[in-house]
Amino acid sequence: MKYFIITITCVFFCCTVSAQTYSKLIKDTDIASTLDDIIGTRDVLVNTRIFVDKKVLQSDSLSKYFSKADIAFLNQQLLAFKSATWKYPLFKRHTLVNDNEVKLDDANRPPKIVDSFSVPLFSIDMKRIVVIKAFFCGLVCGGGASYIYENKNDKWIMLSEYKVWAE
Numbered sequence: 439m440k441y442f443i444i445t446i447t448c449v450f451f452c453c454t455v456s457a458q459t460y461s462k463l464i465k466d467t468d469i470a471s472t473l474d475d476i477i478g479t480r481d482v483l484v485n486t487r488i489f490v491d492k493k494v495l496q497s498d499s500l501s502k503y504f505s506k507a508d509i510a511f512l513n514q515q516l517l518a519f520k521s522a523t524w525k526y527p528l529f530k531r532h533t534l535v536n537d538n539e540v541k542l543d544d545a546n547r548p549p550k551i552v553d554s555f556s557v558p559l560f561s562i563d564m565k566r567i568v569v570i571k572a573f574f575c576g577l578v579c580g581g582g583a584s585y586i587y588e589n590k591n592d593k594w595i596m597l598s599e600y601k602v603w604a605e
Contacts, residue, residue, distance in 0.1 A: 459525055460488075460557050462518035463511075470528050472558050472567060475594045476587065477532055482573075485554040486523045486536045489570045492516065494556065494584050499600050500568070503586050508561040512568060515559045540574075547576040554582070565589045566597075580604070 459466050477484070495512055504512065524534055540548045556570035565588060572582030581604030587594040 459521050461515055461520060463515050464557075464560055466528075468560070468564070469557060470530075472560075472594065473555055473569075474529050474531055476555075476558075476569065476571070477529070477553065479531070481550060482532065483535045483540070483548070483550050483552045484524065484529060484532045485552050485574075486534050487554060488522055488524060489554045489556045489572055489582075490519070490522070491556065491570055491584075494559070494568060494570055494601075497584070497600050499586070499598055503566060503588075503597060504561055508566070511562050512559040515557075519557060542577070545576070547579070548574065551575050558587075567594070 552574040554572040558567040558569040574580040583602040586598040
């Protein structure tokens with residue numbers, strides 16, 4: 439009986455740990471609900487490809503919003519990144535599409551704006567994040583930036599944007 443309980447505990451622990459798809463440190467549900475809240479009610483498609491930029495944490499503006507311990511934790515999360523694509527089902531209110539599914543019209547525009555996101559990197563207390571958001575609205579239309587958000591009263595509020603680019 440003792441060995442049975444130990445075996446069941448090990449199996450449960452292994453299944454729980456391996457259930458994390460995107461980060462070894464942050465729960466998938468926290469990642470998904472945060473991105474759902476950031477996107478809000480906008481009618482957009484979400485690209486299945488996860489936006490990755492290892493230089494996202496190379497900014498002087500981070501120290502204005504994050505402690506040294508937070509920045510170290512952000513770096514740990516960046517190193518603990520696990521998957522290059524968002525998996526189904528992830529978002530409650532938004533549709534995932536891959537690049538092949540986006541059909542352009544005669545003006546080279548998709549039917550809806552397509553947003554791409556990095557995995558959000560959380561502060562130690564889970565109240566602030568760094569995330570990269572990019573958008574695609576046609577062959578010569580798009581852009582993005584790195585953003586810092588803070589969770590106030592269960593709503594993510596943008597505090598800052600940096601490393602902005604546009605087509």
